[in-house]
Amino acid sequence: MINILVAFCLVSGAVFMLVAAIGILKLPDLYQRLHASSKAATLGVALLLLGAALDSGDMGVVSRCLMAIIFFILTAPVGAHLITRAAYYQGEPLAKETLSDEWAEDRSAREP
């Protein structure tokens, strides 16, 4: 029974990792690439670590895995936000399908 759970966690985690990697290769824009990598990869690594925690059955290993999962869930948005802000300030181009850039509109409305 626990083997089935571990196998499910491992396979779905690896699928999410693969989705994140395909997204980072195929999406047209830095911001969309970061969207793929920060969400899908975080969920993938959390599922893989959950699989490791379920497989061991040892309290020390489970607590280490939970700590790593909480760490990744806390730091992935922070890192994505930092790198996106730096890229926007640097003038990283938006994809040509982009419909609106509200930050630029706000700034141009404030300082004409």
Next chain:
Amino acid sequence: MNVIFIIVEIMLAFALALSFIRLAKGPTMVNRVVALDLIAIVVVGMMAFEAVRSGEHALLDVAIVVGITAFIGTAAFAVLIDRDARAQK
């Protein structure tokens, strides 16, 4: 269980290869930083998988350290790029 291990290993290897392609292609430096971040996360996932496959649970400690190092690296790159962009204005 062996078939599942092989499938997971192949999928993680493909993920690593695709993010290396983005690391080589990436038009700007920010793209490369994003690719490096994803590479580090995939490596952490591979370590968790290897801990299950071999039963060597000490690998999880290494995975935590790699994760912390990757976050610090991303934050440092972001601060550097930010400072660069502000200095040019």
